[in-house]
Amino acid sequence: MKRIILLFVLSAFAFSCNQPEKKQDPVVGDVANEPIEEVIEASAANLSFYPEINSYIAEVVQQFNSIDDERRAQLQKLALYIKSKSTANEDVKIVYICTHNSRRSHMSQLWGMIAANYYGVQGVSTYSGGTETTAFNPRSVACLQRAGFEIEQKTEGENPIFAVTYADGVPAVESFSKVYTHESNPKENFVAVMTCSHADKNCPSVDGASMRIALPYEDPKAADNTPEESAVYDERCRQIAIEEFFLFSQVK
Numbered sequence: 001m002k003r004i005i006l007l008f009v010l011s012a013f014a015f016s017c018n019q020p021e022k023k024q025d026p027v028v029g030d031v032a033n034e035p036i037e038e039v040i041e042a043s044a045a046n047l048s049f050y051p052e053i054n055s056y057i058a059e060v061v062q063q064f065n066s067i068d069d070e071r072r073a074q075l076q077k078l079a080l081y082i083k084s085k086s087t088a089n090e091d092v093k094i095v096y097i098c099t100h101n102s103r104r105s106h107m108s109q110l111w112g113m114i115a116a117n118y119y120g121v122q123g124v125s126t127y128s129g130g131t132e133t134t135a136f137n138p139r140s141v142a143c144l145q146r147a148g149f150e151i152e153q154k155t156e157g158e159n160p161i162f163a164v165t166y167a168d169g170v171p172a173v174e175s176f177s178k179v180y181t182h183e184s185n186p187k188e189n190f191v192a193v194m195t196c197s198h199a200d201k202n203c204p205s206v207d208g209a210s211m212r213i214a215l216p217y218e219d220p221k222a223a224d225n226t227p228e229e230s231a232v233y234d235e236r237c238r239q240i241a242i243e244e245f246f247l248f249s250q251v252k
Contacts, residue, residue, distance in 0.1 A: 047117055047118075047167045047168075047169075047170065048167050048168035048169060049114070049118075049166060049167045050148050050149075050150065050165075050166060050167060050168075051148070052147070052148025053114070053147070053148035053149070053166050053167070054148075055148070056147050056148050056241065057114070057118060057241075057245070060238065060241045060242045060245050061245055061249070063238075063242050064242065064245075064246045064249070066239075066242060067242065067243060067246055071215065071243065072246070074213055074214070074215055075215070075243060075246055075247045075250065076250055077213065078191065078193070078211075078213050078247060079247055079248070079250035079251050080250075081191065081211050082094075082121065082124070082191075082247075082248075082251045083250075083251045085123070086121060086122065086123060086124075086251065089123070090123070091123045091124075091125065092121075092123055092124045092125070092191070093125050093127065093186045093189065093190035093191065094109075094112060094124070094125070094126050094127065094190065094191045094193060095126075095127045095128065095129055095180055095185055095186065095190050095191065095192055095193065095206075095209075096108035096109050096112065096126065096127070096128045096129075096193045096195050097128070097129055097130065097131070097180045097192055097193065097194050097195065097199050097203065097206070098128075098130055098194075098195045098196040098198075098199050099130055099131050099132065099196055099198045099199045099202075100130050100132060100133075100134040100177065101128055101129050101130030101133070101134070101136075101177045101178055101179070101180075102130070102134045102135055102136060102137040102140065102177055103137050103139075103140045103219065103220060103221065103233075103236075104195040104196055104217045104219070104220075104236065104240065105128040105129065105130065105195050105196075106128055106136055106140055106144075106175055107140065107143075107144065107236070107237050107240045107241075108126075108128065108193065108195050108215075108240050108244065109126045109127060109128040109173075109175075110126075110144065110149065110164060110166070110173065110175075111237075111240055111241040111244040111245070112124075112126040112244045112247070112248075113126045113166075113173070114166055114244075115241075115244040115245045115247065115248040115249075116248050117167075118245070118248070119245075119248040119249060119251065119252040120252065121248050121251050121252060125186075127180075127184070127185045127186065127190075128175075128178075128180075129178050129179055129180025129181070129182055129185050130177060130178070130179055130180060130199070131179065131180070131198075131199055131202060131203060132179065133159060133177050133178060133179055134159070134177045135158060135159045135160065135176070135177045136159075136160070136162055136175050136176055136177055137221075139220070139224065139229065139233055140220075140233065141162065142230075142233070143220075143230070143233040143234055143236075143237045144164070144237065146230075146234060147234075147237055147238075147241070148166070149164055149165070149166050150164070150165045150166070151163070151164050151165075151175075152172075154174075159176055159177050160176065161174055161175070161176045162174075162175045162176065163175075180192070180206070181207075186208070187208045188208040188210075189208070189210050190208065190209055190210065191209065191210065191211045191212075191213065192206040192209040192211070192212045192213070193213055193215055194212070194213070194214045194215065194216060195215060195216060195217055196216050196217065196219065197216040200214045200216055215243070217236060217239065217240060218236065220232045220233045220235075220236045
């Protein structure tokens with residue numbers, strides 16, 4: 001009888017030792033298990049950004065110290081507004097406005113969208129518009145393509161429509177020049193970000209905007225048809241990307 005009991009105990013011990021150890025799920029955002037920054041990187045990776053976009057982001061997030069104090073203060077002011085909206089589970093609508101909606105406002109809209117996704121800021125929608133209609137400038141298109149965006153022209157004419165993508169499995173952004181009051185843009189409860197000094201000066205108030213902020217950039221148009229054209233457009237694109245990523249890094 002004693003031998004039977006002993007064999008039973010030994011068999012039970014062997015069975016328990018052969019069972020795989022149950023792993024505990026990591027607590028997202030728990031500093032002891034996984035740093036917040038790593039959680040953000042994982043979230044961004046799940047979006048499957050294009051490789052060129054990923055490389056571009058890796059560079060710009062290291063360049064926040066290039067932002068001067070005045071612009072940093074404006075960006076932090078906007079970040080506070082976005083954070084208050086997000087905390088209240090309210091949608092955040094940002095309209096980037098420039099005179100022609102052809103260069104800086106498009107770059108800002110697209111980098112703002114990516115930065116919000118990268119840092120996991122929910123409920124953010126970005127738009128762009130001008131005080132008049134021209135076209136999404138081909139130099140801006142080429143500049144964004146060099147940064148890693150895939151851009152396909154969908155229509156012909158003086159103001160063609162482009163389909164812009166930056167990651168696998170996300171809808172294309174329909175980009176073309178439009179006035180900021182265009183039907184595709186929000187009409188109320190949005191932030192108006194003035195990306196050029198001309199629009200800032202000529203639109204002291206923006207109907208329907210709950211907040212208006214000036215973040216003017218130098219116009220790369222000044223370098224059109226010069227040997228420096230591509231370099232100047234690339235510089236402006238990078239400056240805008242750096243500031244948009246800094247903005248949303250302050251919201252997370």
